[in-house]
Amino acid sequence: MLQIDLYTEITCPWCIIGHHRLDKVLAERFPDLAVDIRQHPVLLLPDAPAEGLYIPDLLRSRYGVTDPKASFARPEAEARASGLYLDLSRQPWSYRTQAAHGLILAAQAKGTQHQLAVAITDAHFLEAKNISDADVLADIAVAYGFEREEARTIALDPAQHRRVEQEATRSMAAGVRSVPHFVFGGRVAINGGRSEDEIASAIRQAAGVVVSG
Numbered sequence: 001m002l003q004i005d006l007y008t009e010i011t012c013p014w015c016i017i018g019h020h021r022l023d024k025v026l027a028e029r030f031p032d033l034a035v036d037i038r039q040h041p042v043l044l045l046p047d048a049p050a051e052g053l054y055i056p057d058l059l060r061s062r063y064g065v066t067d068p069k070a071s072f073a074r075p076e077a078e079a080r081a082s083g084l085y086l087d088l089s090r091q092p093w094s095y096r097t098q099a100a101h102g103l104i105l106a107a108q109a110k111g112t113q114h115q116l117a118v119a120i121t122d123a124h125f126l127e128a129k130n131i132s133d134a135d136v137l138a139d140i141a142v143a144y145g146f147e148r149e150e151a152r153t154i155a156l157d158p159a160q161h162r163r164v165e166q167e168a169t170r171s172m173a174a175g176v177r178s179v180p181h182f183v184f185g186g187r188v189a190i191n192g193g194r195s196e197d198e199i200a201s202a203i204r205q206a207a208g209v210v211v212s213g
Helices: 013-029 055-063 068-081 098-110 113-126 134-144 148-156 158-173 196-207
Strands: 002-008 035-041 181-184 188-191
Touching: 002 013, 002 113, 002 196, 013 068, 013 113, 013 196, 035 098, 035 113, 035 158, 055 068, 098 113, 098 134, 098 148, 098 158, 113 134, 134 148, 148 158, 181 196, 188 196
Parallel strands: 002 035
Antiparallel strands: 002 181, 181 188
């Protein structure tokens, strides 16, 4: 069993690409490899207002970007190269993610943590849903081992939000500076927008798997 620790932020475009590439590499190149994927929260905008931040305004104020589509071009192209159609203009808002991360942490006990993290991230980017909304999160979580009201209660729980913030602090203390950040087998770490080949190479190194081609 290869443990994969995955540090992500739900609203980061490179994280949806990282999820997609990791799952694709595991399915296509390591179909017989048993893995335990553990999700860890990273909070890029911990103080985002409840109504969210309008991404064009955020890009302009933080990075001086006046043409959002130009900044979207590279991640969208990288996503397409791995078979993921990603139109970043579809989701114009970035939301607080404490509630979503809290639900993802709770899903570890149900054995559905990675699948739920992927589903919530997909809902944000591909369906333009407000993933800070407890009802939206509950609707998603029922397919991953939760009762709807159970999921809603977890998403609204301030104590769970604080747990997420503590875990995010631990992520930073562990040296996580960019997302997605992968640690394979507790010893092989890569981060950022890595290619499928780079992810596969890290898995081989960590698992001692010899793959031809």
